[in-house]
Amino acid sequence: MAPLWMYLAVAAALFSLGVFGVLSRRNAVAILMSVELMLNAVNINLVAFWRYSETGTDLLLNGYAFTAFVLIVAAAEAAVGLAIIITVYRNRRSVIPEQAVALKG
Amino acid sequence: MELNAVTIGFAVFTIFTLGGGFGVVTTRNLFQGTIWLMVSLFGVAGYFILLSAPFLAAVQILVYIGAIAILITFAVMLTRSVTRIKARYVRLIPSFIGSLVLFLILLLGITIPIFGGQLPESAPEYVATTRELGTALVDENGFVVPFMLASVLLTAAMIGAIFIARDENA
Numbered sequence: 046m047a048p049l050w051m052y053l054a055v056a057a058a059l060f061s062l063g064v065f066g067v068l069s070r071r072n073a074v075a076i077l078m079s080v081e082l083m084l085n086a087v088n089i090n091l092v093a094f095w096r097y098s099e100t101g102t103d104l105l106l107n108g109y110a111f112t113a114f115v116l117i118v119a120a121a122e123a124a125v126g127l128a129i130i131i132t133v134y135r136n137r138r139s140v141i142p143e144q145a146v147a148l149k150g
Numbered sequence: 151m152e153l154n155a156v157t158i159g160f161a162v163f164t165i166f167t168l169g170g171g172f173g174v175v176t177t178r179n180l181f182q183g184t185i186w187l188m189v190s191l192f193g194v195a196g197y198f199i200l201l202s203a204p205f206l207a208a209v210q211i212l213v214y215i216g217a218i219a220i221l222i223t224f225a226v227m228l229t230r231s232v233t234r235i236k237a238r239y240v241r242l243i244p245s246f247i248g249s250l251v252l253f254l255i256l257l258l259g260i261t262i263p264i265f266g267g268q269l270p271e272s273a274p275e276y277v278a279t280t281r282e283l284g285t286a287l288v289d290e291n292g293f294v295v296p297f298m299l300a301s302v303l304l305t306a307a308m309i310g311a312i313f314i315a316r317d318e319n320a
Contacts, residue, residue: 093201105278123221
């Protein structure tokens, strides 16, 4: 098997790509897609650490189960986030986050 | 490192994951970006196979590629964002520098054991199976409370999404 640091390096690269997308893209849907990339990078890390760790029976499934819960939260986040984007688009005819300033003080 | 099936698979899935991620953050057409996102998520599913978590790989394909990517496709089509936005980026240079610095810091933390301890080179022989995961999810000493909270969260998110996206004039 490939050593652990290779998985971590790939996950770090994917996370950095996601950070770049979140910071720089103008379109809210593209920002949400970049957030999904970051979540996937975290999932790679969790599963890789789970696979390579020597643990007792108490911790046998922690990484595995935690990744499943991260997947569930990602699904909820995508559903609510896209609903918000569609509502903002309907009200303001825009998907650019800088133009959604109704709550700005 | 010798050339075997796992090594070749790792290289292929790395190309899928990082190439797809690069396509997501650079493509102008958001519909193509969704396709790149699917490629990237498929690569991550391949990693889960290599890390002997086949259940997670199946869930990754079903939930991410089957549901979330389709949802994003719908959002792209409903918002007509493909044709309306001309500039792709804001703050391009600072974002690039910031994410590059973050990547270098992460890579430094991975290769040099600053935080103590040595990364393991090989994985243990024994690995938990999907059957054990299923048992642990409903075991009262396992994950039954987070499991139920997750189902409440999913229901709340579904109702909330319907409520938020509802057209009040319709």
